[in-house]
Amino acid sequence: MTVSKSDSLLDQKIRQAINEAGGWLGFDQFMALALYAPGLGYYSNQRRKFGLMPSAKEGGSDFVTAPEMSPLFGRALAAQVGQALAATATDEVWEFGAGTGALAAQVLQALDEQGQQISSYNIVDLSGSLRQRQAERLSAWSGKVRWLDQLPEAFEGVVLGNEVLDAMPVQLLAFDGRAWAERGVVVDEQTGALAFADRPGAALPPVADVLHFAPGTVTEIHAQAEAFVRTLAASLRRGAVFLIDYGFPEAEYYHPQRSGGTLMCHHEHRADADPLVLLGQKDITAHVNFSGIALAGQDAGLTVLGYTNQAHFLFNCGLAALLETASLAERVMAHKLIAEHEMGELFKVIGFATGDGFDAMGFSAGDRSHSL
Numbered sequence: 322m323t324v325s326k327s328d329s330l331l332d333q334k335i336r337q338a339i340n341e342a343g344g345w346l347g348f349d350q351f352m353a354l355a356l357y358a359p360g361l362g363y364y365s366n367q368r369r370k371f372g373l374m375p376s377a378k379e380g381g382s383d384f385v386t387a388p389e390m391s392p393l394f395g396r397a398l399a400a401q402v403g404q405a406l407a408a409t410a411t412d413e414v415w416e417f418g419a420g421t422g423a424l425a426a427q428v429l430q431a432l433d434e435q436g437q438q439i440s441s442y443n444i445v446d447l448s449g450s451l452r453q454r455q456a457e458r459l460s461a462w463s464g465k466v467r468w469l470d471q472l473p474e475a476f477e478g479v480v481l482g483n484e485v486l487d488a489m490p491v492q493l494l495a496f497d498g499r500a501w502a503e504r505g506v507v508v509d510e511q512t513g514a515l516a517f518a519d520r521p522g523a524a525l526p527p528v529a530d531v532l533h534f535a536p537g538t539v540t541e542i543h544a545q546a547e548a549f550v551r552t553l554a555a556s557l558r559r560g561a562v563f564l565i566d567y568g569f570p571e572a573e574y575y576h577p578q579r580s581g582g583t584l585m586c587h588h589e590h591r592a593d594a595d596p597l598v599l600l601g602q603k604d605i606t607a608h609v610n611f612s613g614i615a616l617a618g619q620d621a622g623l624t625v626l627g628y629t630n631q632a633h634f635l636f637n638c639g640l641a642a643l644l645e646t647a648s649l650a651e652r653v654m655a656h657k658l659i660a661e662h663e664m665g666e667l668f669k670v671i672g673f674a675t676g677d678g679f680d681a682m683g684f685s686a687g688d689r690s691h692s693l
Contacts, residue, residue: 323440331361332603335515339508345518349545351506352490352605355596357447363445363601364488385590386484387565387631388423388662391655394649396428398481398563401683402428403437405479405561408679412440413478413532419444422455428481429462433663442466443478473557480553480562486614487566487606489549492585494526495519497676498536501529506597515597527613528575540575541583541607547617554621554673559670562623562673563683565631568609569669570692575610611671615693618673627684628693631658632665634683 503522
């Protein structure tokens with residue numbers, strides 16, 4: 322496989338960072354550069370990421386998200402958005418990591434059909450390369466959509482984040498049977514290639530003192546994702562937050578049988594577990610520890626509205642009625658959103674609100690908050 326100039330520059334940038342860090346770079350720092358280095362990282366470069374197929378006819382892609390799979394995803398979610406806007410007396414929507422703009426288009430169209438008026442749809446996205454694509458897709462709402470590089474110090478509204486938390490840098494931890502170490506990235510002295518190396522560290526899995534882990538266990542902790550939720554809580558004066566991603570509650574996430582962790586890469590619709598190759602050409606993700614996310618929000622003053630799997634959430638938001646008027650092809654694609662062996666069970670939804678909260682429709686049946 323050929324290596325582009327940008328990939329080579331990213332490799333140089335990472336090697337420079339390793340050198341400046343004294344020869345060892347924490348995995349979270351490596352992941353941040355690999356994904357978000359300006360103009361070079363996976364989410365910052367011009368490579369096409371989203372699509373149903375990796376074929377050249379489609380322009381190439383590495384993975385598909387729920388909004389690209391079926392427009393019924395965003396239409397169902399819009400019912401929850403509309404309820405949350407009314408319950409919190411706000412009129413703005415904020416989406417993080419808007420991808421191709423598919424979810425924004427679906428939500429905006431559904432809100433229009435509901436007669437729900439909003440003052441603005443705000444997209445906060447680190448990937449400047451996707452803005453043009455989003456703008457083209459959302460041209461019908463050009464008067465309402467605006468883009469921001471960062472969250473303002475104070476805002477109101479309903480926040481959406483679909484597959485945002487999984488792309489936030491994680492720390493890797495490794496257990497040798499006696500003690501935990503932090504896993505980082507070095508340059509191998511013999512081969513010159515990037516390689517993993519462990520060194521003693523103070524970080525521990527949140528269940529390290531109550532569960533027995535086998536030697537060789539590798540797992541992740543999510544300081545940046547939890548900090549993101551705390552930042553949202555500090556800035557959100559009034560409103561609600563709905564985060565959708567793949568993951569587990571803490572007891573499942575750190576189950577001793579999950580000894581290999583959850584770190585995964587995606588390239589041309591194939592998954593692998595080696596983030597040190599094809600720099601800038603593939604996504605690097607980790608599943609979400611939703612217990613940590615819930616605690617971060619709660620400790621920062623938010624009320625947990627609920628936690629459930631994607632299938633329950635979408636049905637609670639009216640997916641069944643949407644399927645009744647859908648074509649056979651649309652039903653086939655929407656089935657992937659709710660099937661247990663597809664996205665229905667692996668993907669979860671957690672909701673927060675300021676103040677005392679409200680009875681969010683998305684969690685009216687099948688709420689699993691007790692499992693957090």
